[in-house]
Amino acid sequence: MVDHLEPILEVSGLVKHYPLTQGILFKKQVGAVKAVDGVDFTLNKGETLGIVGESGCGKSTVAKMLVNLERPTEGLIKYKGEDLTKLSGKALKSVRRNIQMVFQDPYTSLNPRMTVGDIIGEPYEIHPEVAPKGDRRKKVQELLDVVGLNPEYINRYPHQFSGGQRQRIGIARGLALRPEVIVADEPVSALDVSVQAQVINLLDRLQSEFELSYVFIAHDLSIVRHISDRVGVMYLGRIVEIGRDEEIYDHPTHPYTQALLSAVPVPDPEAREHRERIILAGDVPSPTNIPSGCRFRTRCWKARERCALEVPLLAVPAEFRSVSGPAAHDSACHFAEEKQVVPSEEPGGMSPEGQEE
Ligand SMILES: Nc1ncnc2c1ncn2[C@@H]1O[C@H](COP(=O)(O)OP(=O)(O)OP(=O)(O)O)[C@@H](O)[C@H]1O
Ligand SMILES: [Mg+2]
Numbered sequence: 001m002v003d004h005l006e007p008i009l010e011v012s013g014l015v016k017h018y019p020l021t022q023g024i025l026f027k028k029q030v031g032a033v034k035a036v037d038g039v040d041f042t043l044n045k046g047e048t049l050g051i052v053g054e055s056g057c058g059k060s061t062v063a064k065m066l067v068n069l070e071r072p073t074e075g076l077i078k079y080k081g082e083d084l085t086k087l088s089g090k091a092l093k094s095v096r097r098n099i100q101m102v103f104q105d106p107y108t109s110l111n112p113r114m115t116v117g118d119i120i121g122e123p124y125e126i127h128p129e130v131a132p133k134g135d136r137r138k139k140v141q142e143l144l145d146v147v148g149l150n151p152e153y154i155n156r157y158p159h160q161f162s163g164g165q166r167q168r169i170g171i172a173r174g175l176a177l178r179p180e181v182i183v184a185d186e187p188v189s190a191l192d193v194s195v196q197a198q199v200i201n202l203l204d205r206l207q208s209e210f211e212l213s214y215v216f217i218a219h220d221l222s223i224v225r226h227i228s229d230r231v232g233v234m235y236l237g238r239i240v241e242i243g244r245d246e247e248i249y250d251h252p253t254h255p256y257t258q259a260l261l262s263a264v265p266v267p268d269p270e271a272r273e274h275r276e277r278i279i280l281a282g283d284v285p286s287p288t289n290i291p292s293g294c295r296f297r298t299r300c301w302k303a304r305e306r307c308a309l310e311v312p313l314l315a316v317p318a319e320f321r322s323v324s325g326p327a328a329h330d331s332a333c334h335f336a337e338e339k340q341v342v343p344s345e346e347p348g349g350m351s352p353e354g355q356e357e
Helices: 059-066 089-096 116-126 134-147 151-155 165-174 193-210 222-225 245-250 255-262 268-275 303-308 352-355
Strands: 007-022 028-042 048-052 073-080 099-104 179-187 211-216 230-235 238-243
Touching: 007 059, 007 211, 007 352, 028 048, 028 211, 028 238, 048 059, 048 222, 059 179, 059 352, 099 165, 116 134, 116 165, 116 245, 134 151, 134 165, 134 255, 151 245, 165 193, 193 211, 193 222, 193 352, 222 230, 230 245, 230 255, 238 245, 238 255
Parallel strands: 048 211, 048 230, 099 179, 179 211
Antiparallel strands: 007 028, 007 073, 230 238
């Protein structure tokens, strides 16, 4: 954990709604896919913020907005205090250089017809000022070495590498412009379990070597635990709980986080015996039809009338109120301070009648 907190990325009120249309000739908007629906977080210099959540909760959409592959519908993304959503042209290009992405699937994200040298050096075509043409080959070979690949492989093609090696190539490309922030969208999910740890260790080493800050996206709380300083838990387009990793893992206050953690495998058999498994009721609602009030209430065993009426904001639970600002532990639950009452074996969630209040 970094000692002195210095925000490098500040995201507030981030929204991405995709219009839902009907008709072929005369497209009529009939609604919206609320892929991201009000996300706030701060990434501090030198730290790793893990973002976890189930498939479809909006993680990749957040990642794409951070690196400008998607324009937000609303909200701010500040890099060192400067709002990227207000920039365009040259100014945007020069700031964007500092925030790079590593993609999930190294099998599809590398162009099969390009050599490794061309893939890693491609960012220099857009930013020739970083490496003049004559220097590029040497720079790419250095990058190959940095990620643990033989610099002599520079003329090979992606199919000549294993999954883990391909992800190293993706990481080398992400580093080419010497960014300060790397947004890694499930960088190890497509890899064999035996290779995942090697790639995570590489990212860890590169973080100290190049003073990088990471947004590290994953499905699974157990993967981000090893690499994150702080963790944000996403549900249906929003962060529902965020805080230092030990607070999230040892004292989760949002019922959704508690349920996710109850599903993480515990190696110690005694601890496993004492743990209560929380089984959530129903499925995740559609992002085109988000429940009123708290979006998690239809699956929550704590839900009551207030939850249908009032949107819970990310707020600092009392026991952690001594920590404020970018390191705070926040939970978007009206009843976060209530002790956890586990509905063991009984699926959680409001009765169907209760949902419509
Ligand atoms: N271009 C698009 N047009 C319409 N809907 C989209 C578009 N991109 C994403 N979505 C929808 O937005 C929601 C969030 O998608 P996103 O890919 O961000 O989720 P995710 O958390 O990354 O999921 P996964 O874990 O499966 O990668 C999903 O319901 C998805 O279908
Ligand atoms: Mg995704």
